[in-house]
Each structure stands twice: as C-alpha cells, then as structure tokens.
Amino acid sequence: MLLAKQISITYFLKLIKWDVLAIFLYACLVGALDYLTFFKDLTIPLSVSAMVGTLLSLLLAFRTAQSYERWWEARVIWGAIVNDSRTLIRQLIQFLPNHDKKSTYIKEFATRQTIWCYALAESLRKCPSSEKVDQYIAQLGTDSNNRPNLLLSAHAEQLRALSDQYNLNANKQVQLDNSIQRLTDSMGKCERIKNTVFPRAYSVLIHFLIYVLTTIFPFGLDDHHWAIEICLATIIPVLFIAIERTAILMQDPFENKPTDTPMTTLAETIERNLMEMAHMPIPAPKSKQATFYIM
Template sequence: MIVRPRMHWLRMLFVWRGSVVSRILPRLGFFLALSLLAVALGPLPFALREGSLALLGVALAIFLGFRNSTAYDRFWEARKLWGSLMIVSRSFLRQALTHPSPALSTEEKREVTDLLRALPMTLNHQLRGTRIPLESLPPGVRECVVAADHRPAKVILALGQWVTKQRHQGRVSELLVASFDDNLDRLSEVQGGCERIAGTPIPYVYSVMLHRTVYIYSLLLPFALAGSLGWSTPLVSVFVSYTFIALDTVTSELEDPFGNEPNDLPLDALTRTIERGVLEMVGEPLPPLLQPDDKFLLT
C-alpha cells in the first residue's frame, strides 16, 4: 500500500512516486506519438465524428466506474476482515488471560499467545500464495502446522483444542467455553471471507471487455479530434487516455487486495500490528513496526 503524508494540492499534481504514471508512461508515449501522426496526416478518407466517440466515452466512464466500485468493495471488505482478525485475536487473548481460574501460568500464556501470533502469519502467506518460513513461526506452533495445507485452519483448530483442555481441567465454565467458541467461529469466518475474495476474482470476460474498449477508444480518439483541435489534439487525447488507462490499471490492482501490487493491502504490516497487540497484552518485548520504504510502499 502507498503511504504518503498529506501534500499541498499543487505538489500533488506533479507527484511521481506512489502513482501509476510510471507504469503506464510507455503506453501514454505511444498514444502521444499516434496523436502527432493523426494531426500530421490531416483529413482521413473516413470520418470519425466527435459526437459518436463522446457517447462511447460516457458509456465507458460509467462501466469503468462500476468496475472500480466493485473492485474497491472487495478491497474494503478485505480490510474489514483483517480488522476483525485483529479485534477477535485481542478479545480471545483477553478472555484467556482473565477468565481461567486458577490463572494461566507463564508457559500457558505463551502457548495461547503463540497461536494467536501464528494465525495472521499463516493466513498472510496462504492468501499471497507464498511459503511461510517455518523459522518465523513461534516454536510451539511449528509442529502443528508443518504438514498442513491450510495452516490457518490448523491454528484455529489448535486454539479450539486449547479451550477444550482448559474445560477438562475445570478452569473455565461451559458459559465461557461458549464465548471462546464464538470467537473461534468469528476467526473461521475471517479466514473463509478472505479465501472467498482471493479465490473469486471479477469475471475475466468482463475485465477483458473493458480493457479492450479502453484501448480501442484511445486509439480512435486522436483521429476524431485532429480535425477540430489541430495541434492541441495530442494534449487532449493523452490526458483522456491517461484518465481511462490509469483507472483501468488501479482497478486491476484493487480487485486482488491480497497481492503485492503497490495499491494492495499491506498484509505484512497488518500481521505485525496483530502480533504486537497480543505480545503487549502478555508483557512480552515488541518487534518494531513496519515502515514504508523510500518509495512510500508499505507491504
């Protein structure tokens, strides 16, 4: 995710790092050259009327806006799910630290804390399709997830077994077990919701249709404007192309919020925040917060 301090409106007009301009600049250069060629060639044997392209541009803007809204809904739902993961993890640990009687020993606190730290770690790597280094997991968790294909589910199962052990020892009542179980269900819902977003992209045919329309429109636009705008055509044509192509590019990033694109969710930073939250509750040393790099990118 791009994280930048607030800037003056004038400076934001020329911002480079954190925008998609660097990614689409070669394409804009192509359309600039095409616009210059359209003006230099003069009137063509066939006529492209501005009015017809204007209607197409309005329709294209509406469809792009709809796709962008759909992609942002996926992005925001993913962020809310990770917010719920943070809340439920802290709630589960609070119950574990305050309700059992007699109170948990240091080793027992470490056991439940390690499981709650491991859950966002394993979910992060599962959603991004990467292999989590086992040495990054707490030692007590490695054995229970080393052979698992769905490691977050295995961690949630281990949390459930921890609750069952406390009940068998008579340290929590049936009412408290139900409360623990409710939090476990919420953790499973978070995992399932994230997997649904990651495994169900926006229909490919819809994305292809809009992508083709954007580029065909950008190809035809200079030839429709050249007759009336003359040498102003490159400026107007490239600006309109930039608007549509940039929106198409950003939407492609947002529709997969768990990826590694600049505008995707910073799962590493969210994982570290959850880890710090549970460690602070048990009085353990905290790892440092992750900070954006020199390109303002927070992973």
C-alpha cells in the same frame, strides 16, 4: 497499502507506460497522416466519441466501485482479525482460573495467535513462509497445506483440554468458541476474496472500448494545430486507462503489491498487543522505510 502523504507517481506511470506509449504513437501517426488528402477529408463526428466515452465512463464507474468494495472488505476483515485476536487473549485472561500454569497457557495462545496472523498473510499472498512461522510449525510436529487452519485447530484442541481440566462454565466455553469461530470466518472471507477472480470479459470489454475511443477520437478534432490535436488525442484516452488500471490494482488486495491490505503491519501490531497482554517481551517496532507504501 499506499500512503496518503507519500504516493509514488513513478510507480503508477510504470504500470501504464506501454499503453501511454501506444496511444501517443497512434496520435502522432494520425496527426502526420492528417496532412494527406484522404485522411484530411475523413472526419468522425465528435458526438460519436462522446457516446463511446459516456458508455465507457459508466462501465468504469461500476468497475471502480466494485474493485474498491473488494479492497475495503479486505481491510474491514483484517480490522476484525485485530479485534478478535485481542478478545481471545483477554477472554483467556478473564476465564481461566488462577493456577500455576495459567500464564503459560496464555503465552501459548498469544504466540500461536501471532503466528496465525503471519501465516494467514503469507498464505493469502502466496509468498514463501517466514522463518518465524516455519520454526513454530516445526515445533508442532505436523504441517498442512493450510497452515492458518491448522493453527486454529490447535487453538480448539487446547481449549477443549483446558475446558476438561478446569471444568469451565458453559457460557465461558461458548464465548471462547465464538472467538475462534469469528477468526475462522475472517479467514474464510479472505480466502473467498483471494480465490474469486474478477470477470475477465468485463476487463476485456472496457479495454476494447478505450482503444475504440482512441481510434476514432482524433478524427473528430479540429485540425488547426497538430500539437494540440496530438495532446488531446493522448491525454483523454490515457485518463480512461489510468482509471481502469486503478480499479485493477484495487480488485486484488492480497497480491503482495503496494496497493495490498497492510497485513504484515497489522500482524506486527497484533503481535505487540498480544505479547503485552501475555506479559511477554514486546518486539521492537521496525524502523519506518522511506517508501510510499506499507505491507
């Protein structure tokens, strides 16, 4: 996730550098050809460019709003995961009867829930599993293509065993089951966002209109000074390109990029909270990196 107080302009410029270069070269070419008789007499009313720009602005506004909605939904889902993880352990502390093994069971759930958060983040980002997750899965003696779902199933199996062992009250069983269900729902929502591709045709249309505007805009400008014409013919289309690229960055919040939902940071927060609740050693927070984002 990008940090509000420390955003790298260089990172963003690298994403649009080829578009900026193409637009600038085209503006220079039109500015040079404008001195030829044919191109000097060729004019396109500025109202045509204004009409294309208005249409493009409407499409970009819709695109940006939809992309931000996907990004914000992902952040809300992970906020719910933080709350539900704490709630699950707190319910176990409250509902399980005092017994010699109570603290052991709570530690098992806290550890498994922590691993679930890391496994879900790695699954969504399609990145290699961390050593911490691999070691825990090896201890389970079984593996799955969907590790987060496997860990939630382990939660459910142990809850069933504890319910039989301690004959838990039905209301307590329902509350514990609801916590597992909410975690399952959050996982499913994340997978829906990850696997739902934003319509490609919409992106192609916007990009096509940007280059249509780039093509016709210089012919509607006054030719009093070639430098001003080149600057305007470059800056205006680049602004649209920048808005479009911003929408593209936000529409996929689980792609292991600086604009991602900070799942790793949230998982570390969950780990510290759960370890504290289970009276286990709390891992030291990682030193802050001098970067413009957190993951």
